[in-house]
Amino acid sequence: MPLLVYQPRNYDQTHEREEFRNLCVQLKNRYYSSSDEMCILIGNYNIGDVELDALIIKDDGIVLVEFKDYGGNIIASENGDWTSEEGGQYSVIRGGAGRKNPYSQAKINRSSCKPVLVETQAFDPGQVERMVSLIVFHRSATIDNRISPRIKWLRLCDERSFIDELDLIVSPGCDLQKDDYKRIIERLALNKGWLCVRYSNVEVLEEEDNDVDSVADSINENEQNNNTLNMPTKHDWQDFKKVLDKYGITKLYHFTDRDNLESIIQNGGLYSWVDCDQKGISIPKPGGGALSRQLDSRDNLGSYVRVSFTQNHPMMYVAMNDGRISNPVILEIDPKVIYEDGSLFSDRNATKNGANIGSTFEDFNKIHFSSVKASSHFDLDADEQEFYQAEILVKNFIPLKYITNIANFGIPIGQSAIQLQAKEPYTAQISRNNPTAFIFMVDHSCSMEAMTTLNGERMTLAEAVARIVNNQINELVLRCIKTNEVRHYYDIAAIGYGHDVYSAWNGELSGRDFVSPEELKEHPYKKIITREEVRTRKGTTVKEIEKVQWLEANTQLDSCA
Structure with a gap:
């Protein structure tokens, strides 16, 4: 079983695409004709909250790979900036967003990935315990590695020495066999549609599934047997498919907040907001506001799940700016939901005046497909921009199996996710x-004096917990504010414990047990400025944000002596 290369989506940067291609070529030369070794390369892959440049899985090790577009004389250390001198030009090598150096970036990513890889049941704890991070420099480099030799989990190389360095990496406790790779592919939800056939020994997968010659054949066979959906299908679904094939549309998209993912998984898929209300399903961070619900109700669209043709939906940024969502994720939807008998099609935002909405192929064909394929609505003429937001409206519910990337976010999924039936x-x-x-x-x-990292900032566990709890309290208060009043939906208590047990409130609320949302709004303890990563149209940026605090970090120092 030699080499399989997966790439869920393309890279944004040219140097990342070049580096991935170069590593693919080297791995193909190393593994392609091997009969007794196996290697899986996954490019541009999300594990939990971590976006990895690449993940390599080989018989004797698991390797997290980070691409750096640098070369020349490189100085690397645990503390301080990493630098590159190339052709007389000096550069600071950053570790992603913020001011982290690559060592800190690799350490955070490794710590975040380890528990998720175990939770997915792709690996056991012993296999990931000594997982290695490998930073690969794109151009020829002479590396002055000043990192302590005690740190065995981090290795550095340039592309020239990549294979030699990879062969040196051995993770004790990791001895993967053929059956292990089958489990890994299943548990990491590695879609056959992501395979880079040019570099992969696809016959390996064909041996495991003799009924499937390729992804396309599998889809066609299912469609011919009319098994594409577990729901009534449009009689002319093949006409819809021809249009999708013509424009190369293989995915639809739905944006949501990461905080909503667990609910989506637990409830077996995406419900419309009306169905959520009827079934008692709470949406932690709804993407639509009160106005959008009013418009949906006006047009009788509240019972539809709306999906689009673009990952860069303008309404996602509106929801972010309004504060309804803060950590957006893009769910990839199988376009076969288009074939469902109850699905509707709109040539622009369905609640927009003048929108053409209907369920027929003629309605579907009125979508401006050349416009929805644009990178951004800013790339279109002003009179064409509204057609960028064309929508598919799926009646009531999109089952979990049609959310094709749902397994990529690090949340365990049972063999059959629970779908609520009762209202x-x-x-x-x-x-x-x-x-x-x-x-x-x-x-x-006193254990809370240990150090951790929150949003890229080093702090004690006590400070991190205080910030998280204050954020949650603030969210609860905001949920009670309706127009000019603070409604009394609940009371809130904060209890600190260590050597003693006591009220954790500070300031004017000190010593109190339960307090109301109105009291919390009127009596904050203090405000602080924090640095948070915020996603914008141009990518991820770090902003300073003012936060309200009602309790502060505290440890009972006398009990730590």
Whole structure:
């Protein structure tokens, strides 16, 4: 079993594409004709909250790969900036967004990936315990590696020495066999459509599944048997497919917030907001606001899940600017939902005046497909921009199996995700007449003096927990603010514990147990400025954000002596 190369999506930067291609060529030369060694390369892959340049899985090791577009004389250390001198030009080598150096970036990524790889059941803890990070410089480099030799998990090389360095990497406890690779491919949800056939021994997969010669054959066979959906299919679905093939449309998209993913998985897929209300499904961070719901209700569209043809949807940035979502993710939807008998098609935002909405092939064909394929609506003439937001409206529900990248976010998925059938919620309704309570138990023991990293900033565990709890309290308060009043939906208590147990509130609320959202709004303890990574149209940037605090980091120092 030699080489399989997967690439879920293309890279944004030219140097990343070049480096990935160069590594593919080297790995093909190394593994392609091997009969007793196996290697999987996954490019531009998300593991949990980490976006990896590449992940390599070989018989005796798991390797996280980071691409750096540098060469020349490179100085690398644990602390301080990494530098490159190339042709008389000096550069600082950054570790992603913010001010991290590549060592810190690699350390954070490795720590974040390890538990997720275990949770997916792709690997056991022993196999990932000594997982290695490899930083590969794009151009020829002389590397002055000043990192402590005690740090065995990080290695550096340039493209010339990539294979030699990879062969030196051995992770004790990792001895992968043929059956292990089958499990890994399944648990990491490595889609056959991501295979780079040019570099892969695809016959390996064909041996495992003799009924499938290729991804295209598999799809065609299913369609011919009319098994593309577990729901009524349009009689002329093949006409729709011809249009999709003509324009090379293989995915649809739906944006949401990362905080919503667990609910989507637990409930078996994406429900419309009306169905969520009926089934008692809470949406932690809804993408649509009150106005969009009013417009949906006006046009009888509330029972539809809306998906688009673009990953760069303008309404995603509106939702971010409005604060409805803060950590957007793009769900990739199988376009076979178009064939569902109840699906509608709109040539622009469906609630826009003048939108053409209908369920027929003629309605579908009115979509401006050349416009929806643009990189951004800014690339279009002003009178064409509204057609960039053409939509597919799927009736009621999109099952989890049609969200093709749902396994890429590090949230475990059971063999059959739970799909709610009852319309009665499991929890009691929360209202002013039937309020509830939230209790935050905050660890103030001396163990909280240990250091950690939150949003790229080093701090104690106590400080990190305080910020997280304050953010959650602020979210609860904001949910109670309606027009000019603060509604009493619940009371909130914060309890600190260590050597003693006591109220964790600070300032004017000090010593209190339960307090109301209105009291919290009126009596904040203080405000602080934090640095957070924020996604914008141009990518990820670090911004300073003012945060309200009601409790602060605290450890009972006398109990730590």
